[in-house]
Amino acid sequence: MAxxxxxxxxxxxxxxxxxxxxxxxxxxxxxxxxxxxxxxxxLIPHLGSLRRIDLEFPKFRDGRGxxxxxxxxxxxxxxxxxxxxxxQVDQLAFLRRAGIDAVAPNxxxxxxxxxxxxxxxxxxxxxxxxxxxxVWAKRG
Amino acid sequence: xxxxxxxxxxxxxxxxxxxxxxxxxxxxxxxxxDAFKPLRLMNGLYLQLxxxxxxxAIPYGTLDSRQMRMLAYIARRYDRGYGHFTTRQNIQYxxxxxxEAPDLLAELATVEMHAFQxxxxxxxxxSSDQFAAAAADEIAxxxxxxxxxxxxxxxxxxxxxxxxxxxxxxxxxxIDRAAIQLHDIGLQLVRGETGEIxxxxxxxxxxxxxxxxxxVIREYLxxxxxxxxxxxxxxxxxxxGRRDNIYKARIKILVNDLGAEEFARQVExxxxxxxxxxxxxxxxxxxxxxxxxxxxxxxxxxxVDIDLSDPAFAKWVAVNTHPHKVPGHAIVTISLKAxxxxxxxxxxxxxxxxxxxxxxxxxxEIRVTHAQNLVLPHVRRADLFALWQALAGAGxxxxxxxxxxxxxxxxxxxxxxxxxxxxxxxxxKLAVMLAPQESDLGELKIKVSGCINxxxxxxxxxxxxxxxxxxxxxxxxxxxxxxxxxxxxxxKILGAGFDENGIVAAVATVVDVYKTLRTGPEERFLDxxxxxxxxxxxxxxxx
Amino acid sequence: xxxxxxGNRLETGDVLWWSGSGWSLHLKDAVDVDAxxxxxxxxxxxxxxxxxxxLIDADVTPSxxxxxxxxxxxxxxxxxxxxxxxxxxxxxxxx
Numbered sequence: 001m002a003x004x005x006x007x008x009x010x011x012x013x014x015x016x017x018x019x020x021x022x023x024x025x026x027x028x029x030x031x032x033x034x035x036x037x038x039x040x041x042x043l044i045p046h047l048g049s050l051r052r053i054d055l056e057f058p059k060f061r062d063g064r065g066x067x068x069x070x071x072x073x074x075x076x077x078x079x080x081x082x083x084x085x086x087x088q089v090d091q092l093a094f095l096r097r098a099g100i101d102a103v104a105p106n107x108x109x110x111x112x113x114x115x116x117x118x119x120x121x122x123x124x125x126x127x128x129x130x131x132x133x134x135v136w137a138k139r140g
Numbered sequence: 141x142x143x144x145x146x147x148x149x150x151x152x153x154x155x156x157x158x159x160x161x162x163x164x165x166x167x168x169x170x171x172x173x174d175a176f177k178p179l180r181l182m183n184g185l186y187l188q189l190x191x192x193x194x195x196x197a198i199p200y201g202t203l204d205s206r207q208m209r210m211l212a213y214i215a216r217r218y219d220r221g222y223g224h225f226t227t228r229q230n231i232q233y234x235x236x237x238x239x240e241a242p243d244l245l246a247e248l249a250t251v252e253m254h255a256f257q258x259x260x261x262x263x264x265x266x267s268s269d270q271f272a273a274a275a276a277d278e279i280a281x282x283x284x285x286x287x288x289x290x291x292x293x294x295x296x297x298x299x300x301x302x303x304x305x306x307x308x309x310x311x312x313x314x315i316d317r318a319a320i321q322l323h324d325i326g327l328q329l330v331r332g333e334t335g336e337i338x339x340x341x342x343x344x345x346x347x348x349x350x351x352x353x354x355x356v357i358r359e360y361l362x363x364x365x366x367x368x369x370x371x372x373x374x375x376x377x378x379x380x381g382r383r384d385n386i387y388k389a390r391i392k393i394l395v396n397d398l399g400a401e402e403f404a405r406q407v408e409x410x411x412x413x414x415x416x417x418x419x420x421x422x423x424x425x426x427x428x429x430x431x432x433x434x435x436x437x438x439x440x441x442x443x444v445d446i447d448l449s450d451p452a453f454a455k456w457v458a459v460n461t462h463p464h465k466v467p468g469h470a471i472v473t474i475s476l477k478a479x480x481x482x483x484x485x486x487x488x489x490x491x492x493x494x495x496x497x498x499x500x501x502x503x504x505e506i507r508v509t510h511a512q513n514l515v516l517p518h519v520r521r522a523d524l525f526a527l528w529q530a531l532a533g534a535g536x537x538x539x540x541x542x543x544x545x546x547x548x549x550x551x552x553x554x555x556x557x558x559x560x561x562x563x564x565x566x567x568x569k570l571a572v573m574l575a576p577q578e579s580d581l582g583e584l585k586i587k588v589s590g591c592i593n594x595x596x597x598x599x600x601x602x603x604x605x606x607x608x609x610x611x612x613x614x615x616x617x618x619x620x621x622x623x624x625x626x627x628x629x630x631x632k633i634l635g636a637g638f639d640e641n642g643i644v645a646a647v648a649t650v651v652d653v654y655k656t657l658r659t660g661p662e663e664r665f666l667d668x669x670x671x672x673x674x675x676x677x678x679x680x681x682x683x
Numbered sequence: 684x685x686x687x688x689x690g691n692r693l694e695t696g697d698v699l700w701w702s703g704s705g706w707s708l709h710l711k712d713a714v715d716v717d718a719x720x721x722x723x724x725x726x727x728x729x730x731x732x733x734x735x736x737x738l739i740d741a742d743v744t745p746s747x748x749x750x751x752x753x754x755x756x757x758x759x760x761x762x763x764x765x766x767x768x769x770x771x772x773x774x775x776x777x778x
Contacts, residue, residue: 166693169732173731189698189754189757190697190698190758190762191691191696220768234762238696239695240691266707482764482765553753553762554757554765555762557735559754564762564764612752614753
């Protein structure tokens with residue numbers, strides 16, 4: 001069973017700079033980390049310099065990171081958004097749709113299960129950050 | 141009725157495959173119970189006291205005979221020959237085996253049914269008016285809007301891990317049969333100044349530990365902007381709803397803490413940002429869905445006058461049927477509340493019979509009500525007698541709709557692992573005690589919950605009963621004055637709790653007080669209570 | 684006071700009672716786990732095969748074990764409102 005400590009769905013080189021907490025972020029910094037209750041919109045003036053935004057998932061049940069990711073993508077951020085923490089394989093499809101394109105789980109994820117999970121739904125009902133066509137557009 | 145196209149079917153089939161994979165990983169010990177529990181809950185599978193319980197979604201409470209027969213088949217094949225219709229217009233099976241659940245879901249998928257999001261901190265089954273498309277009082281059929289919401293909320297990438305569960309109800313009428321003021325979001329179809337249909341939006345109602353009535357946050361929402369506005373409401377909640385305390389995590393607490401005006405302002409602000417993102421489907425999608433809900437072709441010249449010389453039949457017609465928008469037709473409610481029986485339970489044989497009768501007499505449509513009864517929405521008055529006879533033969537012709545023995549009860553401690561006390565035996569005793577005088581009592585809604593979560597809607601009962609645990613013993617609190625209808629109000633606790641016999645006696649006393657205080661037979665219990673207040677009831681019950 | 688070990692089988696959800704060497708569907712087969720309860724839990728919980736494991740208090744009566752709480756008596760018998768489905772553990776009326 002192949003497992004990974006970092007799953008990444010991007011082709012550009014990994015940006016390895018340490019992500020600083022939002023409170024310590026200085027304009028021009030390239031990597032930042034948001035806690036679930038940080039307001040992702042505070043980063044909008046800085047999206048031009050940022051190259052990676054980490055979203056903390058202290059518990060998988062805490063779904064605020066999905067909204068943070070969606071807000072950052074809606075604001076046009078195209079670089080890496082990484083989910084960090086209690087991220088489980090059955091959440092991957094939701095995370096990918098919300099605009100997260102890298103995952104650093106605190107427990108390794110089985111790559112075979114991850115692949116199955118991400119391939120499972122050929123259709124989606126609503127538009128999201130991944131820009132997949134919703135079924136209402138396919139029906140059109 | 142809505143029928144799946146290839147996309148809907150593919151999504152349901154993929155969900156079955158996903159759940160099969162998840163169950164297999166659990167049975168192989170690849171994942172722990174802690175990791176698996178939220179996965180099975182998002183597919184409506186609970187571990188209850190005696191076995192697994194599966195909650196199957198019945199979107200907006202609408203079924204056809206083919207689906208009802210499948211529910212009967214599942215009761216026989218996977219359960220012990222019965223099912224329980226719930227206050228969420230769903231059905232629950234009580235004796236499910238985990239290892240068989242994926243096969244069960246695969247069978248359900250063959251009749252376009254599923255258990256998506258019937259539990260978990262996500263958007264639950266959308267509920268609606270059981271008289272949709274039949275009631276004379278409606279502006280339009282609310283179900284196309286409910287189906288649009290069902291699809292939008294299914295596997296939503298942003299709103300599947302909310303602070304807490306999220307319930308939405310839609311109605312098309314001023315007569316509120318969907319309890320919209322008691323939902324996280326309540327939607328009412330209204331006409332705007334130009335006569336166009338739009339939605340009135342209520343947010344932040346609910347029962348449970350902290351019952352609240354939902355305030356209106358928008359008087360009129362154009363249909364074209366429906367889903368982007370929902371996105372804004374849910375996003376404000378997902379970001380700012382409390383996650384530190386499970387009892388304060390529902391949206392009602394957020395709305396109450398912020399105030400309805402400030403909450404509405406935040407939603408408008410968010411909406412302005414998400415509205416341009418293309419979240420709203422084109423009008424053609426709503427039209428496509430609405431085309432599935434074309435009213436049946438009913439003959440407007442069907443005879444209105446029928447022979448009511450049989451007094452038992454006449455009583456059933458008077459109590460359990462409502463006027464249909466098409467003359468010569470009626471809306472029939474099938475009571476699942478024969479006094480002494482378990483509220484909301486139906487045997488597989490009863491389900492099969494109702495499927496047959498729906499096909500024969502009711503345009504192949506069946507509805508589930510939040511009061512745990514079933515409805516045949518389109519019946520010719522001329523067929524009522526034959527229908528009534530067939531129902532009577534199966535114990536399904538009890539004429540008690542909205543009367544004292546038509547009691548809502550959650551499964552309680554007989555089945556539910558969250559319960560503190562049994563609900564069903566209380567409902568049974570009250571129903572048997574009150575049935576002989578219920579015609580005289582008129583409309584009287586009694587609702588029993590076995591714990592503070594309030595699945596039995598005790599806060600919305602004219603008489604509500606809440607089971608609690610008192611040092612290991614079952615104890616029952618008495619509440620009076622609630623309503624889940626358009627005159628919604630929250631029932632208030634009258635005083636100290638009782639044991640099982642004590643609560644039954646207390647209800648008997650309350651009913652006696654009502655009979656002496658009412659201005660006449662037309663004044664309902666609820667109206668008398670509202671007029672005189674709790675004092676005379678309290679005095680009589682507690683001395 | 685005697686303590687019994689109970690749980691639900693993962694595959695079926697069936698209510699189980701610890702009989703000293705394994706699991707039984709019947710309350711009458713339960714044994715008082717006494718001081719061994721915590722050690723059994725520590726051994727069984729990580730195996731992840733039995734859900735909702737719990738030690739419960741019961742009294743000894745002439746007809747056998749009687750769990751102290753209503754909840755555990757319901758678990759032992761079945762729904763009190765369906766005597767036709769009851770297990771032969773306690774009389775339904777004893778709930």
